[in-house]
Amino acid sequence: MTDTAPTGPGPTRAGRPRSAQSRSAVLRATAELMREGGLRAMTTDLIAARSGVSKATIYKWWPNKYAVAVDAFLSAMDTASGAPDTGSAATDFRIAVRGITEFYAGPDGRTFAQLIGEAQSDPAVAAELREHLMATRREVGRGIFDRGVARGELRPDIDREIAVDLVFGPVMYRLLATNAPLDVATADAIVEAALRGLALP
Amino acid sequence: MTDTAPTGPGPTRAGRPRSAQSRSAVLRATAELMREGGLRAMTTDLIAARSGVSKATIYKWWPNKYAVAVDAFLSAMDTASGAPDTGSAATDFRIAVRGITEFYAGPDGRTFAQLIGEAQSDPAVAAELREHLMATRREVGRGIFDRGVARGELRPDIDREIAVDLVFGPVMYRLLATNAPLDVATADAIVEAALRGLALP
Amino acid sequence: MTDTAPTGPGPTRAGRPRSAQSRSAVLRATAELMREGGLRAMTTDLIAARSGVSKATIYKWWPNKYAVAVDAFLSAMDTASGAPDTGSAATDFRIAVRGITEFYAGPDGRTFAQLIGEAQSDPAVAAELREHLMATRREVGRGIFDRGVARGELRPDIDREIAVDLVFGPVMYRLLATNAPLDVATADAIVEAALRGLALP
Amino acid sequence: MTDTAPTGPGPTRAGRPRSAQSRSAVLRATAELMREGGLRAMTTDLIAARSGVSKATIYKWWPNKYAVAVDAFLSAMDTASGAPDTGSAATDFRIAVRGITEFYAGPDGRTFAQLIGEAQSDPAVAAELREHLMATRREVGRGIFDRGVARGELRPDIDREIAVDLVFGPVMYRLLATNAPLDVATADAIVEAALRGLALP
DNA sequence: GAATAAACGAGACGGTACGTCTCGTCTTATG
DNA sequence: CATAAGACGAGACGTACCGTCTCGTTTATTC
Numbered sequence: 001m002t003d004t005a006p007t008g009p010g011p012t013r014a015g016r017p018r019s020a021q022s023r024s025a026v027l028r029a030t031a032e033l034m035r036e037g038g039l040r041a042m043t044t045d046l047i048a049a050r051s052g053v054s055k056a057t058i059y060k061w062w063p064n065k066y067a068v069a070v071d072a073f074l075s076a077m078d079t080a081s082g083a084p085d086t087g088s089a090a091t092d093f094r095i096a097v098r099g100i101t102e103f104y105a106g107p108d109g110r111t112f113a114q115l116i117g118e119a120q121s122d123p124a125v126a127a128e129l130r131e132h133l134m135a136t137r138r139e140v141g142r143g144i145f146d147r148g149v150a151r152g153e154l155r156p157d158i159d160r161e162i163a164v165d166l167v168f169g170p171v172m173y174r175l176l177a178t179n180a181p182l183d184v185a186t187a188d189a190i191v192e193a194a195l196r197g198l199a200l201p
Numbered sequence: 202m203t204d205t206a207p208t209g210p211g212p213t214r215a216g217r218p219r220s221a222q223s224r225s226a227v228l229r230a231t232a233e234l235m236r237e238g239g240l241r242a243m244t245t246d247l248i249a250a251r252s253g254v255s256k257a258t259i260y261k262w263w264p265n266k267y268a269v270a271v272d273a274f275l276s277a278m279d280t281a282s283g284a285p286d287t288g289s290a291a292t293d294f295r296i297a298v299r300g301i302t303e304f305y306a307g308p309d310g311r312t313f314a315q316l317i318g319e320a321q322s323d324p325a326v327a328a329e330l331r332e333h334l335m336a337t338r339r340e341v342g343r344g345i346f347d348r349g350v351a352r353g354e355l356r357p358d359i360d361r362e363i364a365v366d367l368v369f370g371p372v373m374y375r376l377l378a379t380n381a382p383l384d385v386a387t388a389d390a391i392v393e394a395a396l397r398g399l400a401l402p
Numbered sequence: 403m404t405d406t407a408p409t410g411p412g413p414t415r416a417g418r419p420r421s422a423q424s425r426s427a428v429l430r431a432t433a434e435l436m437r438e439g440g441l442r443a444m445t446t447d448l449i450a451a452r453s454g455v456s457k458a459t460i461y462k463w464w465p466n467k468y469a470v471a472v473d474a475f476l477s478a479m480d481t482a483s484g485a486p487d488t489g490s491a492a493t494d495f496r497i498a499v500r501g502i503t504e505f506y507a508g509p510d511g512r513t514f515a516q517l518i519g520e521a522q523s524d525p526a527v528a529a530e531l532r533e534h535l536m537a538t539r540r541e542v543g544r545g546i547f548d549r550g551v552a553r554g555e556l557r558p559d560i561d562r563e564i565a566v567d568l569v570f571g572p573v574m575y576r577l578l579a580t581n582a583p584l585d586v587a588t589a590d591a592i593v594e595a596a597l598r599g600l601a602l603p
Numbered sequence: 604m605t606d607t608a609p610t611g612p613g614p615t616r617a618g619r620p621r622s623a624q625s626r627s628a629v630l631r632a633t634a635e636l637m638r639e640g641g642l643r644a645m646t647t648d649l650i651a652a653r654s655g656v657s658k659a660t661i662y663k664w665w666p667n668k669y670a671v672a673v674d675a676f677l678s679a680m681d682t683a684s685g686a687p688d689t690g691s692a693a694t695d696f697r698i699a700v701r702g703i704t705e706f707y708a709g710p711d712g713r714t715f716a717q718l719i720g721e722a723q724s725d726p727a728v729a730a731e732l733r734e735h736l737m738a739t740r741r742e743v744g745r746g747i748f749d750r751g752v753a754r755g756e757l758r759p760d761i762d763r764e765i766a767v768d769l770v771f772g773p774v775m776y777r778l779l780a781t782n783a784p785l786d787v788a789t790a791d792a793i794v795e796a797a798l799r800g801l802a803l804p
Numbered sequence: 805g806a807a808t809a810a811a812c813g814a815g816a817c818g819g820t821a822c823g824t825c826t827c828g829t830c831t832t833a834t835g
Numbered sequence: 836c837a838t839a840a841g842a843c844g845a846g847a848c849g850t851a852c853c854g855t856c857t858c859g860t861t862t863a864t865t866c
Contacts, residue, residue, distance in 0.1 A: 015840030016831040022843075040322050043821060054844040059823060090400070113321045116377060120311075120318030121241050126380075134378055145399070154399050161381065162371070162390045163399055169374030170366035176317060177335055177373060179327075180362065189363045197398025198346070198355050198364055199291070216810025217862040223812080244852060255813040260854060417815030418857040424817075442724050445847060456818040461849065492802070515723045518779060522713075522720030523643050528782075536780055547801070556801050563783065564773070564792045565801055571773030572765070574780060578719060579737055581729075582764065591765045599800025600748070600757050600766055601693070625838085646826065657839040662828060 018061075025051040026058055030072035035107055039069060039114040066118055070128045073111055077133075083140040089148025093167055093191045096140055100168065101187040104175045109182075113175055138164050154195075166194045219262075226252040227259055231273035236308055240270060240315040267319055271329045274312055278304075284341045290349025294368055294392045297341055301369065302388040305376045310383075314376055339365050355396075367395045420463075427453040428460055432474035437509055441471060441516040468520055472530045475513055479505075479535075485542040491550025495569055495593045498542055502570065503589040506577045511584075515577055540566050556597075568596045628654040629661055633675035638710055642672060642717040669721055673731045676714055680706075686743045692751025696770055696794045699743055703771065704790040707778045712785075716778055741767050757798075769797045 029051035033042040044065050048055045062068045084095035103109060119126035141164035148154035154163075170190045174180045230252035234243040245266050249256045263269045285296040304310060320327035342365035349355035355364075371391045375381045431453035435444040446467050450457045464470045486497040505511060521528035543566035550556035556565075572592045576582045632654035636645040647668050651658045665671045687698040706712060722729035744767035751757035757766075773793045777783045 012833070013840080014833065016842045017833095018842065019831090038322060044823080045821075048844090052844085054846085055823080056825080056845085057843055060842080064823080065821095110321075117318030117321030120314040120377065121239055130379065138379075148399075153401065155397070155401055158394050158399060159390060162387070162394050165371035165374055165381075165391065166367065166394050166399065169372070170363075170370030172378060173366055173370030173373050176321065176377060178331065178339075180366075186363070189360060190366065193359050193363050193367050193398075194395075195398050195400040196356070197394075197396050197400075198349075198359060198367065199396040199398075200354065200356055201402055213864070214810080215808070215864050217812075217864090219811065220862095245854080246852075249813090253813085255815085256854080257814085257856080258812055261811080265854075266852095415815085416813070416859070418817075420816065421857095440724060446849080447847070450818090454818085456820095457849080458819080458851085459817055462816080466849080467847095512723075519720030519723030522716045522779065523641055532781065540781075550801075555803065557799070557803055560796050560801060561792060564789075564796050567773035567776055567783075567793065568769065568796050568801065571776030572768035573772070574776050575768055575772030578723065578779060579775060580733065580741075582768075588765070591762060592768065595761050595765050595769050595800075596797075597800050597802040598758070599796075599798050599802075600751075600761060600769065601798040601800075602756065602758055603804055647828075648826080651839090655839085657841085658828080659830085659840090660838060663837090667828075668826095 022051075022053045022057060023061070026053050026061075026068060027072040027075045029053075030068050031076040034069060034072065034111045034114075038110060039066075039118060042069060044068075063124070066115075066122055066125050067128070069118075070115060070125055070132075073108070073115055074128075074132050076108065083143055085143075085147070087151075089144055089151070089153045090191065090195055092144040092147075093141075093195070094188055096137075096144065097167060097171060097187040097191050098184055100137070100171055101182050101184065104171065105182045109175065116172075116176065137168065141168060167191065170194075223252075223254045223258060224262065227254050227262075227269060228273040228276050230254075231269050232277045232312075235270060235273065235312045235315075239311065240319060243270060245269075264325070267316075267323055267326050268329070270312075270319075271316060271326055271333075274309070274316060275333050277309065284344055286344075286348070288352075290345055290352070290354045291392065291396055293345040293348075294342075294396070295389055297338075297345065298368060298372060298388040298392050299385055301338070301372055302383050302385065305372065306383040310376065317373075317377060338369065342368060368392065371395075424453075424455045424459060425463070428455050428463075428470060429474040429477045431455075432470050433478040436471060436474065436513045436516075440512065441468075441520060444471065446470075465526070468517075468524055468527050469530070471513075471520075472517060472527055472534075475510070475517055476530075476534050478510065485545055487545075487549070489553075491546055491553070491555045492593065492597055494546040494549075495543075495597070496590055498539075498546065499569060499573060499589040499593050500586055502539070502573055503584050503586065506573065507584045511577065518574075518578065539570065543570060569593065572596075625654075625656045625660060626664065629656050629664075629671060630675040630678050633671050634679040637672060637675065637714045637717075641713060642669075642721060645672060647671075666727070669718075669725055669728050670731070672721075673718060673728055673735075676711070676718060677735050679711065686746055688746075688750070690754075692747055692754070692756045693794065693798055695747040695750075696744075696798070697791055699740075699747065700770060700774060700790045700794050701787055703740070703774055704785050704787065707774065708785045712778065719775075719779065740771065744770060770794065773797075 026047060029047050030042060033046055033050065042065065044055055044058060047053075047065070047068065048058060058068065062071065081099055084092040086092055086095070104112065115125060115129060119129055138161075142160050145154060145160055145163045149156045167190070171182070171187070174182055174186070180186070227248060230248050231243060234247055234251065243266065245256055245259060248254075248266070248269065249259060259269065263272065285293040287293055287296070305313065316326060316330060320330055339362075343361050346355060346361055346364045350357045368391070372383070372388070375383055375387070381387070428449060431449050432444060435448055435452065444467065446457055446460060449455075449467070449470065450460060460470065464473065486494040488494055488497070506514065517527060517531060521531055540563075544562050547556060547562055547565045551558045569592070573584070573589070576584055576588070582588070629650060632650050633645060636649055636653065645668065647658055647661060650656075650668070650671065651661060661671065665674065687695040689695055689698070707715065718728060718732060722732055741764075745763050748757060748763055748766045752759045770793070774785070774790070777785055777789070783789070
């Protein structure tokens with residue numbers, strides 16, 4: 001979303017280079033504000049005031065405040081959650097879903113939910129989240145599924161995308177549409193149900 | 202949400218009665234505006250202008266514009282989708298999920314998604330949707346599950362709530378977080394996967 | 403400039419009537435700010451803050467801050483300076499020019515000069531000042547001249563507009579383009595020179 | 604206003620010498636911009652873009668954009684209008700006022716008016732214009748008056764400054780405060796009225 | 805049939821955030 | 836070291852929408 005590297009022709013552009021400090025100050029302030037009062041309470045003026053970066057500069061690098069929010073959110077996330085690969089698809093799924101559940105229940109869970117909410121009205125936010133968050137997670141899910149199939153643990157006749165939906169969908173459903181608890185027990189129960197199925201053999 | 206019957210002391214209150222026509226005009230205008238431009242484009246002034254009902258009257262009967270939106274949305278929905286009861290849990294689930302899928306893919310799907318989005322920042326909207334939409338649907342899902350268990354088709358050792366999450370969660374996940382297709386085939390695939398499970402026996 | 407009387411069809415318009423208090427509060431605050439710091443220091447936010455009237459309301463009734471300034475200036479001026487008519491054109495001119503001189507040298511002189519300055523770049527301000535200030539003054543000047551001609555005191559072969567320019571022009575010239583003093587002696591000297599002419603008979 | 608000769612210690616300063624070309628490019632671009640869109644449309648960024656001189660350089664040599672404007676305006680003016688000295692004060696005044704009138708009515712007349720306007724809020728601009736424009740013109744006027752007095756054409760008992768105000772004031776008054784025409788006939792009428800006076804002998 | 809009570813349309817209003825603009829300063833790399 | 840390029844902080848601008856308010860009008864029940 002941000003022109004992280006607008007280096008056009010040569011390796012170094014003429015003129016004063018973009019201040020990396022400004023960028024990080026903006027992202028830090030934004031992340032703080034979102035944690036404190038949510039997406040709505042995060043106004044551009046507040047970001048400017050807290051970060052010490054002027055509004056003009058903010059609007060130079062981000063098209064609007066939601067773009068800043070997404071950027072701040074993604075930067076703040078420890079994206080290095082990694083893909084579990086224990087040799088058991090069941091265990092891998094359990095680890096992955098537990099991780100997501102913990103994240104949702106943690107301090108950034110509400111922020112994430114609000115960004116997903118904003119995405120329903122803002123295609124740019126939607127695309128950004130899809131590309132930088134959902135894509136990564138789904139890729140992890142697909143990897144677990146594929147390895148499980150290869151090892152003979154999982155059914156090969158199920159569409160990979162459907163499989164991923166089945167495991168991850170219920171967690172997001174709880175986050176966004178119910179006020180049901182999001183804890184480890186729930187995570188495990190979802191994974192087990194998804195693996196074994198609802199029907200009796 | 203609306204004080205449909207604020208009849209306080211007696212059966213008939215003194216003074217001019219509330220205009221039922223105003224109420225329906227507001228809801229109709231709101232539904233139209235949401236379909237045309239989404240939740241964001243629906244401003245209170247526009248509702249007032251299109252419905253011919255003054256802003257003061259709108260704010261007299263609804264606490265804010267999102268309450269109007271939820272009300273309009275629920276009124277416009279054909280709530281009479283009913284609970285399928287064919288004697289087969291698989292068929293019942295398939296009918297239910299197909300219904301939801303069609304609704305999501307239809308003209309009011311985006312409106313619904315945006316309301317869910319708004320709910321992430323607005324507890325009142327969230328409560329309203331949960332009580333008047335999710336509750337109904339989940340009740341249907343629970344019924345199907347319970348009957349399936351009673352008939353010996355479904356596993357009795359799975360939590361009912363988890364079961365409902367497993368069937369309905371993936372659909373909402375697709376609606377809100379991916380741009381994956383929402384069609385009949387997807388609906389059936391989800392139901393089948395949920396019933397049979399991902400794991401090989 | 404302001405729609406002072408937007409009374410359309412009937413004697414009373416529908417809806418909440420415009421607050422006369424808001425209007426006067428805005429004009430008062432604006433006049434104060436102009437006196438305190440000049441036209442430049444007078445910002446819309448300051449007017450709003452000091453008057454207690456919101457920016458939106460200000461922009462509803464005036465197209466921009468300069469329109470407010472002109473309105474405030476004209477309202478604050480005691481327009482009832484009246485037209486002198488002593489029976490002597492010389493005396494009348496002396497009274498008129500003294501009045502203008504005093505005004506220019508007074509607390510609102512700088513404000514007036516800055517408005518004239520603004521008018522050079524803003525046709526709307528220019529028109530407003532011309533119509534509501536210059537027109538009145540010139541009319542007074544023309545009256546004095548005409549009566550003087552009728553009484554046989556002044557030359558009938560001089561264009562009235564030129565005559566008015568000759569008496570009033572030098573005063574404004576001093577105000578706007580020199581830092582020469584603006585006092586009673588100057589006023590009288592200008593009038594005397596204009597009446598007698600520079601040339602020897 | 605500009606440090607035209609910042610020759611410090613020796614005849615040749617160390618470092619890269621100031622580019623005379625930059626200076627003229629800035630002034631030319633500024634004059635063009637003022638003619639095209641007036642003083643308001645002339646922004647520092649536009650001057651930099653059109654002249655090829657960086658903003659930093661501009662601000663190094665001029666304190667602000669109005670100083671550039673004044674400088675550009677004075678440079679662009681054909682200051683070589685000279686002082687008429689025909690042997691007749693009436694003719695000399697007529698020539699001088701015609702010259703001023705033509706200038707005001709010409710392409711730079713609006714620019715001049717806007718600078719005078721800016722001067723009402725900016726003492727530096729005011730001083731610059733007074734010293735470099737008004738002073739010269741008034742000196743010409745004083746010369747004509749003094750020679751006329753010496754030749755016995757003009758009254759010796761009138762203050763020289765008042766005399767100059769009487770001749771030049773009406774022209775500027777028309778430029779700044781009315782939309783009356785500025786043509787040769789007007790110029791001549793003003794001079795004649797100023798010389799003969801309004802009063803009958 | 806008047807008096808009372810409440811709903812209603814019209815629209816002005818205060819508040820708040822938005823995103824844009826220009827000014828004048830600064831920080832690089834280049835000549 | 837002067838410059839071109841251009842990022843930056845400051846802060847005013849004018850707009851949009853929200854939800855409240857103040858009118859006068861309309862429509863019912865109550866006395």
